[in-house]
Amino acid sequence: MRKPARIAVGVAAALAILGPLGWFWVDSLVPSTYDMAAMGHEDFGGGPVAAHEHRLAVASLAGPRTGAADVSVTLTARAEQGRYTLNHRTPGPEIRAARGQLVQVTLVNESVPDGITLHWHGVDVPNAEDGVAGVTQDAVRRGEQHVYRFVVPDAGTYWYHSHQVAHEQVRRGLFGALVVTGGPAADGDQVAAVHTYDGRRTINGVRGAQSLSPARSHRIRVINTDAGPIRVWVSGAPYRVVAVDGHDVHEPADVTDRAVVVTAGGRVDLAFGGAGQLNAGGGAALGEVTAEPRETLDLLAYGTPAALGFDPARAQRHFDYRIGRRVGFLDGRPGYWWSINGGLYPDVPMYMVATGDVVRMRISNSSGDVHPMHLHGHHAVVLSRDGVAAMGSPWWFDSLDVGDGQTYEVAFVADNPGIWADHCHNLEHAADGLLAHLAYAGIGSSYRVGGSAGNRPE
Structure with a gap:
């Protein structure tokens, strides 16, 4: 074969390979600013397809704008000594309120360079109060x-954390506890917020x-603010798991x-x-450090x-949320990424x-890693795990x-209109694409990811 022919064949072969790769690269690019509600593709779960006319703005789905707050707190965020703090502390101040009270939190950013928000993790707040940069503010x-x-509707243990560059800001300290009581605080009621700083x-x-x-007697409210699951246990006395994610356990x-996974x-x-x-x-304990039990409590039958x-x-x-992993481009970057x-x-x-829909969702994971899945604005109930019904x-x-x-397989009632994140709470995973949303038909947002505000929710 002559040299020009060989060159032509080589060029054709390169184009055959690079052409599709170039198309996939371009197709993966995310705009510098975009409407989160317009990303991806709509899945109506076999239910009626709703039109988008007369959109209601997320900003209008707010908590009470008038009236004196029952609990009022100012939290000032700072970058200091290699960490992020709230009122010079990490964790930030514990906020306590009684069920049904109006809570007002003024967030001041003194020196966090990328901006900040506060998400009220586990509290079913109105959508405009959810604190997700580029979606709700x-x-x-x-x-x-x-x-x-916002009014705190349910007694329970919750927490707050930044949802702007969340994978970095939470790790570096922008979080705190929020406790909602059903009455006067009992003796021995305290928070145990578990967090790893610098590997400790x-x-x-x-x-x-x-x-x-x-x-x-003690009621210890354990909050896992880290990226992966932890096992906690009590030694020296029997214990009961009296609540999970702010909801009471029936007859524990x-x-x-045995340890319990959080x-x-x-x-x-x-x-x-x-x-x-x-x-x-x-080595983290309230009391003496003891050996970890081998067995784990199964909440499916507790x-x-x-x-x-x-x-x-x-x-x-009826929705499917299938978590996997595959080779491809994510915003122009080649790699081995999480898929939905x-x-x-x-x-x-x-x-x-x-609004009012009963929703069933099947969440499956074949990705090779564990994923702590978090749905904003709603609580769901576990129906089964691996085909075994909850008992x-x-x-x-x-x-x-x-x-x-x-x-x-889980279920919930769609009773809180808005646009809600449904993502992995290993926040590095969310930043790498393990992020979807639950959206109510007719709801739109004027906020944008990116843009002049520099919104980066994950």
Whole structure:
């Protein structure tokens, strides 16, 4: 073969390879600014397709704008000593309110360079108060402030954290506890916020074993603010898991010699006698550090059944959320990325609902890693895991650990209009594309990811 012919063949072969790669590269590019509600493709879950006329703005779905707040807090965010702080602390100040009270939080950004928001993790707030940059508000830039106002509807253990560059800002300290009580605080009621700083696990920002506040009985509100699951347990006394993700467990039984898994973003409330000691692994403890139990409590069969308040068999929407992994381009970057229903971000579902819909969702994971899935604005109930029906107390959650090879079927009522993130709470995974949304038909947002505000929710 002559040299010109060989060159022509080589060029043709290169084009045959590079041409499709170039198309996939271009197709993966995400605009510098975009409407999150317009990304991906609509999935109506077999229910009626709703028109988008007469859109209601996310900004109008706010908490009460008038009236004196029952609880009023100002949180000032700063970059100091290699961490991010709120009122010079990390974790930030614990906020406590009683069920039904109006909470007002003024967020001031003194020196966090990328801007900041606050998301009220697990609290079913109105959509405009959800604190997701580029979806429900603009990031609060340096020298600016933003006021959140919402009524806390349910007693329980919750937390707050930044949802702007969240994978970095939460890790570096922008978070705190929010506790909603159903009455006067009981003796022995305290928070244990577990967080890893610089490779060292802490409870409430303190390394190593700490003294447990003296009391005849304890209610310890464990909050996992890290990126992966933790195992916690009580030694020295039986314990009960009395609440999961802010919802009471129906008729919990005593547990001994077993640990309970707390997924990233999740919470469990543990009740035990005065002789008990809490361990969160990694040398972090309230009391004496003890050996970790081998067995794990299964919440699928813990407690006793109770009414759900709705019928999952009457669901109007049926969705699949299939988590996988595949080679491809994500915003022009080649790699091995998380996928949702086979697509790479932004080619992911926008799960579409209407107010009042009963929704069933099947969450499966074949990605090779565990994913703590978090749905904003709603609590769902576990119906089954790997085909085994739930047989204990209703397992209500907003954060669910879905292990590799596992499949959960869950259900919830669409009763909180808005545009809501539904993502992995290993926030690095969300930043790498493991992010979808639940959207109500007819709802639109004037906020944009990117743009002059520099909104970067994950």
